[in-house]
Amino acid sequence: MIQLNHRDSRPIYEQVKDALGKLVVSGAVRQDEKLPSVREMATTLAINPNTIQRAYRELESEGYIYTIPGKGSYVSPQSYVSNIYKESLYRQLDKTAEELLSLGEPLSSMVDRLKKLSGKEMPHRDPSKKSDENL
Amino acid sequence: MIQLNHRDSRPIYEQVKDALGKLVVSGAVRQDEKLPSVREMATTLAINPNTIQRAYRELESEGYIYTIPGKGSYVSPQSYVSNIYKESLYRQLDKTAEELLSLGEPLSSMVDRLKKLSGKEMPHRDPSKKSDENL
């Protein structure tokens, strides 16, 4: 389910948090699905239960999962999870763009950049047809 | 020149690095201008010279400043500094946008978002005139 990288300098609880967060956001684990218990996950990853607990606690405080004491931890409603995550990404986008603007970079450069990304990301339509250039 | 925040959880050497980096990138300190010596900066900020040295070393390894042993540290050529920093920001922009795309967010939403930012950032023209909507 999750793969740890012990060469990574980031704290383990953060790696667990990020990895699990991606599974939740991507929908790989579904709404209201039960996550492995703290102890089970700790055994699987061969790390301490306290470390897992910390990752779960932070994911819960950010809204990605919810916990029923005595029962387990579950994935929050998909639409909610998706929204809070996209919001955080948009805030990040704003921040970076604002800094580029303050350095005199024109908006057109950024937009061009995004368009190229989009073409690279979704090569579903025939690239010889230039029909989606204006979006 | 630099203001430290001891409540900030980030390491001091990182705060120094960021603050100095911004001064360099913004042009507040000019190309080939001499930076305060390691010991001088340490005295001013009331911290250890080793901590400053680390900040300087990393800034140098990333190209923002250059050092002449026995003389001092100096700001790298403005055009170069500006380029490597903008590049790093564009990479950040790409990364965020790619993730939003992978979550199904349309390119148009991101572009709209950037346009609103731009308007907020440069309120020089009369906002009642809607002449710059298409950039």
Added chain:
DNA sequence: TCACTGTATTAACACATATAATACAGTTGA
């Protein structure tokens, strides 16, 4: 030469991370 500069090394301490060993209370099903 003398007073600067950057650089390097070693030791000591504080703090965050992580492990370890327990303990307690809620839930569930036999």
Added chain:
DNA sequence: TCAACTGTATTATATGTGTTAATACAGTGA
């Protein structure tokens, strides 16, 4: 009811990074 799960909390210990401290050495320039 009882046993085996669950989440949660606490305390102690080990380790690594950040930071300070005290030196030392070599290059620069007046």
